[in-house]
Amino acid sequence: QVQLVESGGGLAQAGGSLRLSCAASGRPSVTYAMGWFRQAPGKEREFVATINWSADRIMYADSVKGRFTISRGNAKNTVYLQMNAVKPEDTAVYYCALRYGDTVPSSGSGINYWGKGTLVTVSS
Numbered sequence: 001q002v003q004l005v006e007s008g009g010g011l012a013q014a015g016g017s018l019r020l021s022c023a024a025s026g027r028p029s030v031t032y033a034m035g036w037f038r039q040a041p042g043k044e045r046e047f048v049a050t051i052n053w054s055a056d057r058i059m060y061a062d063s064v065k066g067r068f069t070i071s072r073g074n075a076k077n078t079v080y081l082q083m084n085a086v087k088p089e090d091t092a093v094y095y096c097a098l099r100y101g102d103t104v105p106s107s108g109s110g111i112n113y114w115g116k117g118t119l120v121t122v123s124s
Contacts, residue, residue: 002026002113004096009118012086016122020081022096022115032112033057034079035104036070038092038120045095047106051079057102064090086122093117 008020022034035050049060049070058070069082079096096115097104104111 002098004098004113004115006094006096006115006118009094009120011121011123012083014087014122014124016086018083018086018120020083020094020096020118020120022079022081024077024079024098024113030100031102032098032100033102033104034072035097035099036079036081036094037097037108038090038094039117040089040092043092045108047108048094049081050104050106052102059106061106083120086120088122088124091120091122093119 003025004022006022012018031053033052036048037045038048039045047061048064049068051058051070051072055072067085071080095117097111098113099111
């Protein structure tokens, strides 16, 4: 059984930075893509960013493009989200996702595992 554990959430001021981490335990036996989604209070979960196994296929939501950077650790089982120039509208619970194969669809379909989420709060 694979488990995803997020860390790094917290409080930041607008314009500041945060770095989220997500570690996959249980050693999935095949290659997989990883991604980040978020859910703000009263809103549906939305796509943030995704990265494939070889880290040569990266996608971002328009709302975070140019501010957030997704990356994978050398061991491949960790994914990071560097959040710069954060805005109050980035406030949400951020969820890590893992999907076997080479992509994580922005729709979130076919996700094999979800993390429990980490709260990010951005104050104005």
